[in-house]
Amino acid sequence: MSGSHARRGKPSRYAFSTRDVGIDGRQAHLFTPDRPTDAPVVVLAPGAGLPWRPTLEATAERFAERGYAALAFDHRGFGSVDGDRLLSPGRQRADLDAAIEAARDAPEVDGDRLGVWGMDLSAGTALAAAADSFAVDAVIARFPVLDGATLLPSWLRPRLRGLTRGVADYPASALGRLRGVDADERGVRVPLFGDASEVAAVAATGAARDVRDLLGREPGTTPARSLVKLQRHDLSSVVADVNCPTLFVAGEHDEVAPPEAVSAASESVRDASLVRVPSSHYAALAGVELERTLNHELAFLDAEL
Incomplete structure (x- = not known):
């Protein structure tokens, strides 16, 4: 930039x-x-x-x-x-x-x-x-x-896998909180950005590459329940x-x-x-x-x- x-x-x-x-x-x-x-x-x-x-x-x-x-x-x-x-x-x-x-x-x-x-x-x-x-x-x-659902994987299988992980993340994150695990490490996590066929919160062709080039680093992960929240939005x-x-x-x-x-x-x-x-x-x-x-x-x- x-x-x-x-x-x-x-x-x-x-x-x-x-x-x-x-x-x-x-x-x-x-x-x-x-x-x-x-x-x-x-x-x-x-x-x-x-x-x-x-x-x-x-x-x-x-x-x-x-x-x-x-x-x-x-x-x-x-x-x-x-x-x-x-x-x-x-x-x-x-x-x-x-x-x-x-x-x-x-x-x-x-x-x-x-x-x-x-x-x-x-x-x-x-x-x-x-x-x-x-x-x-x-x-x-x-x-x-x-x-928000339009941000999720357009392919059915990765979308279902992501939403399944999202449901599992709610109790896993609560347990991690009780155990004192850092917020950015607890629960079930998925990539923030990925391609349309991948499990990610924002899944689109070239999204992960473009964000990585923009930030100059890997964009990281998000709690899997992000996918559930986006699906409902x-x-x-x-x-x-x-x-x-x-x-x-x-x-x-x-x-x-x-x-x-x-x-x-x-x-x-x-x-x-x-x-x-x-x-x-x-x-x-x-x-x-x-x-x-x-x-x-x-x-x-x-x-x-």
């Missing part, structure tokens, strides 16, 4: 400042532009299983360079927040709600002009937050996933209640959130725009694909915030 910054010219640190923000005992990071002094703020929610710093720092810097404050945070269990790396849509929604409140209360921003940005599972969470709260003035849903009926301007971003080569599904979801929101970019799911987090996608997202924010 640093290489892509160098090619496009990383925003000058003289154009914005950063500071830590406490959220329920955790730390988020606020990027604030020097001008305007009362900037609108955008809350950035990382994609499923991803830490914010290696995946969203470039986006936050570009937002700040453009004149928007950006609050980036890690979901519990990921990045700088210790835990078991559980993919829990309900827990992630609570994390996002807390981040929205922290962004609104930050003294150096205009909390009455607030947008929410989310990717895949977090994009669905962002849409649900907008449906429930008048505090959200705009939503960017990049490659949104509304039905469905926000398809919620998006019709979103009542603020919304930008849906679809990737032409996206194996995780296929463009046809994103287009269909956009038709459920009254005040929605749809843009399709020639990118795969994780490629839009760096390099040329990031720049191309951000141009659409920044144009949307300029019009709405």
Whole structure:
């Protein structure tokens, strides 16, 4: 990612400042532009299983360079927040709600002009937050996933194996907790990312390779009960209640959130725009694909915030 910054010219640190923000005992990071002094703020929610710093720092810097404050945070269990790396849509929604409140209360921003940005599972969470709260003035849903089951293996046998392991993980994790086993080691665990024919929480062609290249390391594992939680998660009926301007971003080569599904979801929101970019799911987090996608997202924010 640093290489892509160098090619496009990383925003000058003289154009914005950063500071830590406490959220329920955790730390988020606020990027604030020097001008305007009362900037609108955008809350950035990382994609499923991803830490914010290696995946969203470039986006936050570009937002700040453009004149928007950006609050980036890690979901519990990921990045700088210790835990078991559980993919829990309900827990992630609570994390996002807390981040929205922290962004609104930050003294150096205009909390009455607030947008929410989310990717895949977090994009669905962002849409649900907008449906429930008048505090959200705009939503960017990049490659949104509304039905958690679509992240699971598309092949029947690995999906059933994963769900079976997920059911077994509940008592195994409880026993590990009683025995004092570390959160990231207890119970039954499966890979966070894998191909469509493999047991993994996010299973799509090239997903494990793309995330490994993005992070510069193996993405690790998650409790197997993540698959059960994803199987039960469905926000398809919620998006019709979103009542603020919304930008849906679809990737032409996206194996995780296929463009046809994103287009269909956009038709459920009254005040929605749809843009399709020639990118795969994780490629839009760096390099040329990031720049191309951000141009659409920044144009949307300029019009709405």
